[in-house]
Amino acid sequence: MELVYTLGAGLSGLWSDPVIALYIMAGVFVGMVFGAIPGLSAALAVTLGLPFTFAMTAEQGLCTLMGLYVGGISGGLISATLLNIPGTPASLVTCFDAAPMARSGRPGDALALGVFSSVVGGLFSALVLIVIAPPLSKVTLWFGPWEYFAMGIMGLSVVISLCSRDIIKGCMAAVFGILLSSVGLDEVSGASRFTFGYWQLSAGLNNLATLMGLFAFAEVMTQLRNLGVKSTQIPVEKISLFPKYELICGHNKDFLVASIIGTFIGILPGVGSGSASLIAYNQIRQISKEPEKFGTGIASGIIASESANNAVTGGAIIPMLTLGIPGDVVTAILLGGLILHGLQPGPQLFTNNNTLIGVIFVGFIAANIIMYFMQMTLMQGFIKLMSVPFNYLFPSILIMCLVGTFSVNNRIFDSWVFLIIGILGYIFVNLDFSLPPLILGYILGPIVERNFRTAIISSRGNLGALFTRPIAVSLIVFGIFIAAWPYITRKKQKNSGNL
Amino acid sequence: MARKMFIVLAIATVALLTGPISVAQEWVPSGPVNNIAPFNPGGGTDLLARATQKYIDLGGQSMFVTNMVGANGVIGAMEVYGSKPDGRTMLCHNITSIIGSRINGTLEVDPLEFEALGSLVYDCSVIYVSADSPFKTISDIVDAAKKNPEQLKWGASALYGTNHLASALFFELAGISMNYVPFSGGSQHRAAVMGHHVDLGYGQISEIYPNIVSGEIRAVAVLGENRLPRLPDVPTLKESGYDLIDGAFRGYFVAPKTPKNIIDSYAILFKKITENPEFIKFVEEDLGSQVLFKSPEDIKTLAKEQFADRQRIYNHLKAKEK
Numbered sequence: 084m085e086l087v088y089t090l091g092a093g094l095s096g097l098w099s100d101p102v103i104a105l106y107i108m109a110g111v112f113v114g115m116v117f118g119a120i121p122g123l124s125a126a127l128a129v130t131l132g133l134p135f136t137f138a139m140t141a142e143q144g145l146c147t148l149m150g151l152y153v154g155g156i157s158g159g160l161i162s163a164t165l166l167n168i169p170g171t172p173a174s175l176v177t178c179f180d181a182a183p184m185a186r187s188g189r190p191g192d193a194l195a196l197g198v199f200s201s202v203v204g205g206l207f208s209a210l211v212l213i214v215i216a217p218p219l220s221k222v223t224l225w226f227g228p229w230e231y232f233a234m235g236i237m238g239l240s241v242v243i244s245l246c247s248r249d250i251i252k253g254c255m256a257a258v259f260g261i262l263l264s265s266v267g268l269d270e271v272s273g274a275s276r277f278t279f280g281y282w283q284l285s286a287g288l289n290n291l292a293t294l295m296g297l298f299a300f301a302e303v304m305t306q307l308r309n310l311g312v313k314s315t316q317i318p319v320e321k322i323s324l325f326p327k328y329e330l331i332c333g334h335n336k337d338f339l340v341a342s343i344i345g346t347f348i349g350i351l352p353g354v355g356s357g358s359a360s361l362i363a364y365n366q367i368r369q370i371s372k373e374p375e376k377f378g379t380g381i382a383s384g385i386i387a388s389e390s391a392n393n394a395v396t397g398g399a400i401i402p403m404l405t406l407g408i409p410g411d412v413v414t415a416i417l418l419g420g421l422i423l424h425g426l427q428p429g430p431q432l433f434t435n436n437n438t439l440i441g442v443i444f445v446g447f448i449a450a451n452i453i454m455y456f457m458q459m460t461l462m463q464g465f466i467k468l469m470s471v472p473f474n475y476l477f478p479s480i481l482i483m484c485l486v487g488t489f490s491v492n493n494r495i496f497d498s499w500v501f502l503i504i505g506i507l508g509y510i511f512v513n514l515d516f517s518l519p520p521l522i523l524g525y526i527l528g529p530i531v532e533r534n535f536r537t538a539i540i541s542s543r544g545n546l547g548a549l550f551t552r553p554i555a556v557s558l559i560v561f562g563i564f565i566a567a568w569p570y571i572t573r574k575k576q577k578n579s580g581n582l
Numbered sequence: 583m584a585r586k587m588f589i590v591l592a593i594a595t596v597a598l599l600t601g602p603i604s605v606a607q608e609w610v611p612s613g614p615v616n617n618i619a620p621f622n623p624g625g626g627t628d629l630l631a632r633a634t635q636k637y638i639d640l641g642g643q644s645m646f647v648t649n650m651v652g653a654n655g656v657i658g659a660m661e662v663y664g665s666k667p668d669g670r671t672m673l674c675h676n677i678t679s680i681i682g683s684r685i686n687g688t689l690e691v692d693p694l695e696f697e698a699l700g701s702l703v704y705d706c707s708v709i710y711v712s713a714d715s716p717f718k719t720i721s722d723i724v725d726a727a728k729k730n731p732e733q734l735k736w737g738a739s740a741l742y743g744t745n746h747l748a749s750a751l752f753f754e755l756a757g758i759s760m761n762y763v764p765f766s767g768g769s770q771h772r773a774a775v776m777g778h779h780v781d782l783g784y785g786q787i788s789e790i791y792p793n794i795v796s797g798e799i800r801a802v803a804v805l806g807e808n809r810l811p812r813l814p815d816v817p818t819l820k821e822s823g824y825d826l827i828d829g830a831f832r833g834y835f836v837a838p839k840t841p842k843n844i845i846d847s848y849a850i851l852f853k854k855i856t857e858n859p860e861f862i863k864f865v866e867e868d869l870g871s872q873v874l875f876k877s878p879e880d881i882k883t884l885a886k887e888q889f890a891d892r893q894r895i896y897n898h899l900k901a902k903e904k
Contacts, residue, residue: 286656
């Protein structure tokens, strides 16, 4: 009943401010442009969009950012299909089957199926978001310092499964991220840390400047190397508004499994859409009747990747709204957007700003539907975008970043943070460290540290108090399970001998 | 006729003589005024800055609000400290916080060097509990704390911050000891009180007012001189016999060495805002705080008093730690 009320409030919120619909459309469009162009990611689209939302109301701003998010994640499939290059990191797995299908003379089918899978995944996660978030926000009052601490530990344990290839480097990156986050005034004791007597540093490294540096600057520098590399693009005939029925029929299970996996991974803090589509792809291959056909241009492969990575979007918004803990990098930036508009995420948001929550729900659904029709009708235009030369794109992106980092807090200092962190990030990427663990450490480190210290003071130094908190203990056990998962699966594969 | 002439001449002379003087007193900024709010948009400080922008009359000049967040307001304060003393850059802050930042070492300059322009809003501190808590009055709390020393959990913001120092002053006055649990901000300890993770909370009224209205939280005592206009049933701490005033006197500061005529002109402008019924309605209904004008001189006296008190309790706390 309450849910109907929230949705009603959202609908009337949208109705009374029709500009929001325009903002969502603009967001989805720009997001898709960023997604379609290889090298420009969904995270970049949302980061660059944030400064533009300052002047908007909270509803307009958040809807714009969500549009960018949804558009960016789904736009990536175009270049994955036609160039065999993921347009955004999330669509890496899409290349596996969409590109072969396109090469075998069915590019239109591959694109249509990809877009359709995207909207299914997105809408599924929207449903979960709407059903789960409000009751979950009531449960969050049970969350005290110990529970937030355990939640953070669970998120950090994902680092291990994220970088199963080189765990040492992954952990080093995470620790470096935690160190970056501890610069400035400590919020528990009020002491200055790592400021080297320089008062400008006492505010710490601005979140947005740091994230933009790591993502935008390091990314652009890395992409610069690919300047002038020619890629072969497959020509496409006109595509219809809906994919052919025989493409989707019989794949209900694939859609469902990919959407569930994507949403669930989205809810876990910090895993992100790239790993979600990989996990969904592997899972669907395992349950498939024809696993050998995966990688040759099979429909199930496209569905797995695209449904999963779009399902992450709705899932990732759940912990952001209810707990104030971002589900992935993009929602970390969305969280910044909420706080910039003076809104504190968490249970109070649901009681005090019911209309905003409603607008977010309805806006998210709208963004997915708009994404579908926009991508289907404007496909030819997006395809042309892929040939825009980077010589023009990259300088303008860097300028937007510099202006953006300044405008967040009106400090030139933050633009310097952006540049220096960006150079550090570039060095990191070149040394083969991956950035996601670093970002995880940066975002979750303070949550773990602060809450642990508050909790331990609250229990007068007694660590045993943790074991009287069932939610906290189960979160930590679950975290250990996530961390151990890669080893368990590896052992299983070894035992069955199909490595 | 001659007499009439004389009166007219006399009036004209008086007008001529006083005219230029009043023009000299009324200082007008030479360009737009930058109002720096050193906290996040939507907080008590930011809302006051934006309300000031709306209601101030700068004689044709405009005011714009710049949020410069970080280090408990120190980043914005330092920006104003280094600005030209021409009255065109001002800081929306409160003296208690500035002093707190100085005492814990974040602020490297003397807070008394800032020129106060006066304060407009008194965001008084509140001792609060969740709606279903057994603590109804201050004596309930003091009795319980005396029975179980160090056991009651008192949730507030960072250690050695303004809330901690004021809480320690209260514990000292009442002769009690509690477990001070530091949280990173108002919304965190508010959620902890509502979720029963701590027994009591201590913060400023604007941080918890919406939850008092919605019935999730109950205020036990306010730390102002008088009861709050919107919460007439909540007694002051003074009424319970503990003479402690704490809260944020939110107002404005400018760079050191700003000329006196600029300070006086602003003080008049701010006083006028505090008499505006629309402004009063906004502060009382939306923030739950109260409008209270304090002149630049009042703020200076208050600053000296608070500095001494809080430095003493800080040294005391630090000594106890060792």
